[in-house]
Amino acid sequence: ALSQDLAGRRIVVTAGGTREPLDPVRFLGNASSGRQGYAVATVAAARGARVTLIAANVELPVPSGADVIRVGDALSLREAVLKAAADADVVVMAAAVADFRPVTAAEHKIKKAAGAPQPVALEANPDILAELVAGRSGQLLVGFAAETGDASGSVLEHGRAKLAAKGCDLLVVNAVGEGRAFGQAENAAVILDAAGGEVDVPFGPKAVLAAAICDAIAARLD
Numbered sequence: 001a002l003s004q005d006l007a008g009r010r011i012v013v014t015a016g017g018t019r020e021p022l023d024p025v026r027f028l029g030n031a032s033s034g035r036q037g038y039a040v041a042t043v044a045a046a047r048g049a050r051v052t053l054i055a056a057n058v059e060l061p062v063p064s065g066a067d068v069i070r071v072g073d074a075l076s077l078r079e080a081v082l083k084a085a086a087d088a089d090v091v092v093m094a095a096a097v098a099d100f101r102p103v104t105a106a107e108h109k110i111k112k113a114a115g116a117p118q119p120v121a122l123e124a125n126p127d128i129l130a131e132l133v134a135g136r137s138g139q140l141l142v143g144f145a146a147e148t149g150d151a152s153g154s155v156l157e158h159g160r161a162k163l164a165a166k167g168c169d170l171l172v173v174n175a176v177g178e179g180r181a182f183g184q185a186e187n188a189a190v191i192l193d194a195a196g197g198e199v200d201v202p203f204g205p206k207a208v209l210a211a212a213i214c215d216a217i218a219a220r221l222d
């Protein structure tokens, strides 16, 4: 039988990608499918956790045993997460939250006007994970980071810097690009902890990475 090492634990998982409205039918979005967050929710529930899944624009079957709250944009995701986090033991921020949103969403569909296209003014969304860290009351906080290596550092170096900057307990770092991670059924990642630990999870099904994430969570709860 599957270990019940998360029995009774209250775990909030965000999944999917936010859509920031431009008008009633258009948005700025991203390619997150929600698969990795759903996999974490599925595994956590199977290991006994009480799971609240906050889903942003996900078209996947609801994991058995999870309560689902559906949200659209970053501000509604923020509201749902902060509320659910208040009495949670763990928050897993797997959702791809838009960094920016249009300053205004047009009430009516924007017309294809003659002449030059108009620029879209953007403003920053709140960093929800940073807010959770700042306001935490004992929750274990897990962030995700999709990174590409570049001239300023490797995927892992960027991940370490992000973990330090965000102040969460665990950071799941995926290398992205070249058909990896977003929307795919398989994923590879490194799970970093604030004490310098790292667990390498080789390329494989998202359920396997989800199990490794749940192992890392279970090891840090008591």
Ligand code: C5P
Binding pocket: 074, 093, 094, 095, 096, 097, 098, 099, 125, 126, 127, 128, 129, 130, 142, 143, 144, 145, 146
């Ligand atoms: O800084 P970056 O966007 O790469 O950080 C990713 C992590 O932060 C993810 O866990 C994501 O869910 C979270 N995040 C957030 N609020 C934002 C942007 C990202 O909580 N506005």
